[in-house]
Amino acid sequence: MIKKLTFLVLLVAAMGLATTLTVIGPWAGTEMDKFVPVLNEFTRQTGIDVEYKIYRAEDLMNVLPAQFLSKRAPGDVIFMWANFIREYGKKGHIIPLSDVIDSEEYLPGALDAVTADGELYGSAYTGKVKPGFWYRKSFFSEHGLKVPTSWDEFVALLEKLKNMPNLNAPIASGNGVGWPLSDVTEHFLATFGGPELTYDLIEGNILWDSHIVRNGLEKLASLISKGYFGEPTEWTMALQQWWAGDYALYFMGSWITGMVDDPNDLGVFALPGAKGVVFGADYAFVPKYTKYPDEAKRLIAWLCGREGQTVQVSQGGHVATVKGIDLANYPPVDREVAKIIQGVTALPDLDDTIGGEFQTTFWDQLKLLWVSPDRLDDVINVIQEKAPRR
Amino acid sequence: MSRKRGSKYAAFFLLPALIMLAVFVIYPVGRTAYISFFDENGTFVGLKNYSKVLTSREIIDLSGFSRGFPLGALVHNIIWVAIHLPLTIILGLSLAVLLKGVKGGSIIKSIVFLGMVMPMIIGGVMINFMFDRNLGVVNAFLGLFGFQAKSWTVYPDSALLSLIFGSVWLWTGFSVILYSAGLETIPKDYYEAAKLDGAGPWKTFTKITIPLLKPITVVVATMTLLWELKIFDIVYVTTAGGPGGASNVMALQMYIYAFRALDFNRAAVVAVILTLFTLLVSIPLVRSVRDDER
Amino acid sequence: MKIRRVALNIFAWTIALIWIVPFVGVFMTTLRPLDELIHGWWNFDSFHPTLENFASAWNHPTAALKKGMVNSLIVAIPGTLIPLMIATMAGYGFSRYRFPLRKSFFILVVITLALPQQTIAIPIFQLMNSLNLIDSYLGLILLHSAWGLPWITFFMRNFFTTIPVAAEEAARIDGANDIVIFFKIILPVALPAIGSACALQFTWVWSDFFLALILIYSPDKLLITQRVPLMRGVYNVDWGLLSAAAIIVMIVPILIYLLLQRYYIKGMVGWSLK
Numbered sequence: 001m002i003k004k005l006t007f008l009v010l011l012v013a014a015m016g017l018a019t020t021l022t023v024i025g026p027w028a029g030t031e032m033d034k035f036v037p038v039l040n041e042f043t044r045q046t047g048i049d050v051e052y053k054i055y056r057a058e059d060l061m062n063v064l065p066a067q068f069l070s071k072r073a074p075g076d077v078i079f080m081w082a083n084f085i086r087e088y089g090k091k092g093h094i095i096p097l098s099d100v101i102d103s104e105e106y107l108p109g110a111l112d113a114v115t116a117d118g119e120l121y122g123s124a125y126t127g128k129v130k131p132g133f134w135y136r137k138s139f140f141s142e143h144g145l146k147v148p149t150s151w152d153e154f155v156a157l158l159e160k161l162k163n164m165p166n167l168n169a170p171i172a173s174g175n176g177v178g179w180p181l182s183d184v185t186e187h188f189l190a191t192f193g194g195p196e197l198t199y200d201l202i203e204g205n206i207l208w209d210s211h212i213v214r215n216g217l218e219k220l221a222s223l224i225s226k227g228y229f230g231e232p233t234e235w236t237m238a239l240q241q242w243w244a245g246d247y248a249l250y251f252m253g254s255w256i257t258g259m260v261d262d263p264n265d266l267g268v269f270a271l272p273g274a275k276g277v278v279f280g281a282d283y284a285f286v287p288k289y290t291k292y293p294d295e296a297k298r299l300i301a302w303l304c305g306r307e308g309q310t311v312q313v314s315q316g317g318h319v320a321t322v323k324g325i326d327l328a329n330y331p332p333v334d335r336e337v338a339k340i341i342q343g344v345t346a347l348p349d350l351d352d353t354i355g356g357e358f359q360t361t362f363w364d365q366l367k368l369l370w371v372s373p374d375r376l377d378d379v380i381n382v383i384q385e386k387a388p389r390r
Numbered sequence: 391m392s393r394k395r396g397s398k399y400a401a402f403f404l405l406p407a408l409i410m411l412a413v414f415v416i417y418p419v420g421r422t423a424y425i426s427f428f429d430e431n432g433t434f435v436g437l438k439n440y441s442k443v444l445t446s447r448e449i450i451d452l453s454g455f456s457r458g459f460p461l462g463a464l465v466h467n468i469i470w471v472a473i474h475l476p477l478t479i480i481l482g483l484s485l486a487v488l489l490k491g492v493k494g495g496s497i498i499k500s501i502v503f504l505g506m507v508m509p510m511i512i513g514g515v516m517i518n519f520m521f522d523r524n525l526g527v528v529n530a531f532l533g534l535f536g537f538q539a540k541s542w543t544v545y546p547d548s549a550l551l552s553l554i555f556g557s558v559w560l561w562t563g564f565s566v567i568l569y570s571a572g573l574e575t576i577p578k579d580y581y582e583a584a585k586l587d588g589a590g591p592w593k594t595f596t597k598i599t600i601p602l603l604k605p606i607t608v609v610v611a612t613m614t615l616l617w618e619l620k621i622f623d624i625v626y627v628t629t630a631g632g633p634g635g636a637s638n639v640m641a642l643q644m645y646i647y648a649f650r651a652l653d654f655n656r657a658a659v660v661a662v663i664l665t666l667f668t669l670l671v672s673i674p675l676v677r678s679v680r681d682d683e684r
Numbered sequence: 685m686k687i688r689r690v691a692l693n694i695f696a697w698t699i700a701l702i703w704i705v706p707f708v709g710v711f712m713t714t715l716r717p718l719d720e721l722i723h724g725w726w727n728f729d730s731f732h733p734t735l736e737n738f739a740s741a742w743n744h745p746t747a748a749l750k751k752g753m754v755n756s757l758i759v760a761i762p763g764t765l766i767p768l769m770i771a772t773m774a775g776y777g778f779s780r781y782r783f784p785l786r787k788s789f790f791i792l793v794v795i796t797l798a799l800p801q802q803t804i805a806i807p808i809f810q811l812m813n814s815l816n817l818i819d820s821y822l823g824l825i826l827l828h829s830a831w832g833l834p835w836i837t838f839f840m841r842n843f844f845t846t847i848p849v850a851a852e853e854a855a856r857i858d859g860a861n862d863i864v865i866f867f868k869i870i871l872p873v874a875l876p877a878i879g880s881a882c883a884l885q886f887t888w889v890w891s892d893f894f895l896a897l898i899l900i901y902s903p904d905k906l907l908i909t910q911r912v913p914l915m916r917g918v919y920n921v922d923w924g925l926l927s928a929a930a931i932i933v934m935i936v937p938i939l940i941y942l943l944l945q946r947y948y949i950k951g952m953v954g955w956s957l958k
Contacts, residue, residue: 066809368634403777414830418807512930
């Protein structure tokens, strides 16, 4: 009798000590509410408990280097910038995932950002698309405006908007760490230089001072000089102002659908002639110092595989990086966005992929360009200083 | 005015502090200085890192004097000190004197103290919004006088200045508090004697208050100076050093080296340069308060 | 004379009103929905104040400030009292005793003030790791105490140089030893300075984010300053919630400051050499 009881107690105790995996991600508030169901589904299917901790990428930058040097890690699956995953993968702090992730299953190029020296150090989760300039359909119909189909029509539209009395400026400029401005810039570069240009710049095959790059940048600078872009304002405030009618256009990513009262009033158009659209995926990795390497690898494979991503996109606001997910899984507004990337080349985000000092400098110089477009040459020189080189 | 020499009690008073400092402060600091002389592969390179850092555009950019900001992080810190230090001392002292004996003086002092207490994540946003063209009080105020509105933190030539003035709001509480404490300790006898001699308020202020507060002024000046050299949080959250590096400061550049470029050696160099600067300034200040001063 | 007094009061309060203006913007954000503020907070065309931001911040599901407040107090109170005690003694020691290398030690103390925290992040983490003090409040308290020592020592030492030694000499003649003198004579006189140093040190420990970030990461143990950024998502930022959280964080040091003000102002309003 005592033996049976002891055994029962030990069994119960062992269950209590069952593995709990920790996932670290940057999403909080409503974004977190959309992520947790995915983790719950994993637990439901496998019985492994998952705990979610919030750490923004900037904070992880402060925390992880020190932890890794002491052979510790704060989580088992961690979401982080792709360039960090590459760097620290090369330094040996990350478990390679080639045995659990099959790159064929993903959109072409989706896993390039986390591959270094032939090894796959991270995996791509869902992402956000940055399709172009968003407008309110009601605003356009109220003022008799039409979506431009050529560059000249686009400039004409901007001129018409500039002369409208109630607008601060035709296009709202978002300020913040810098990505609202770099997103627009990359769009111009890809449109006028072709989708290949993004890859060439990431590799360092082309100089920023070259004709093909200048083409896009000069067009952008000329629009800024003519006053078509507003002064950079904190981007969530700018969103409110744009929605309230202080601006007509706002270059944003697909997360905007979750940030407005009436997503059905949203319309979007890319720069006429654009053949590539930036698709910013979220990346995750498994640190070498996790206590449960096998379970962690299982979790990351599930999360970033078809099953996890399907659950995620059905929550809205995300687009899958893995192939073969039926469009029916998307809520209606996101379906439109998902369709957009099916027609053009999905490009990686330029500054996110290069990362490091380049990204900080790129963002910083663009903020300068936006208020002093006459300093374009200076800006190009400084960016080139920190750009990767072959 | 005699002094005890080498009393056995000296150890009692000083040892705990020195031990804690050695372990938690001096050791990490020493390590940092150490790695500034090596490169990323661990090879000793002497002063090469130093010349690399001091000649980089981010640290000193002399062409800025003709074209406009940025002038380099080092120059920016110097400008910061030149404007912020005198303002803090004068404002702090004036407010402390002004508020002594005013009804509800401690409430007013708490209002000034708000700046010290504000978490940077909100302090930075506050400064951005304060100077914004459409959302900001500063522009609304200047608009009353007919000034053209613009978002001050977004333009290279005004970004640093808006931060400096914002930081005055944030840091004055420090000097007010320390000066208030100093004022409380001046013996009433001195003031009474001065009144008997027929001295007016200004004379009392300049001949009694200011000299007696000198040791406090040294502390305020030193701490403020150090704070100005180390300034990071507020710049990081407000402009991240921009636009185009126009509001970059040494501590932020050090952060970028360490946590963005992942170059810990260059970051250590900046740290050492900052320390040397501090030494340059604080040693004379510290010496100026000689022990046989009353 | 009365007029001068009144004028002075008015002037002081005007300054206070001007000084608080930047803060009003923050306060407005906590009370009013964001779309009311896009043309400036002084615009009252539409005014729908609400306190729900404060409630959400206090009871937040993942980053409740009420727990954060308790945690931060656990760190901030010892982190203030320990360095205050040790540094006041050290400041006194530097100001009253002569011993070899005194000036150099003192300068060493001041140098340590010079370094930004970011540089020492990695050595500190490694040090704490080897002492097994990661994710523990004890480690954080020791660290804050150690880093509070330089400036408090510096301030107290300078402060002590303004106090004449006459009273101490008198007590010594009466037969009291140094330790008794320190606790019975010096400390009471030093109260204004100690009070000020206390308020400032508390504020700095309370407001610290960086050291807490490196050393504390169990969700339960997070300090209040670490919980505020957790309320913002990558793309979704609720400024009302964040501002309300910031104000809750700010209240504690202000209360401590007011408390200390009354305490030491009541006790000592100038003292005289008898």
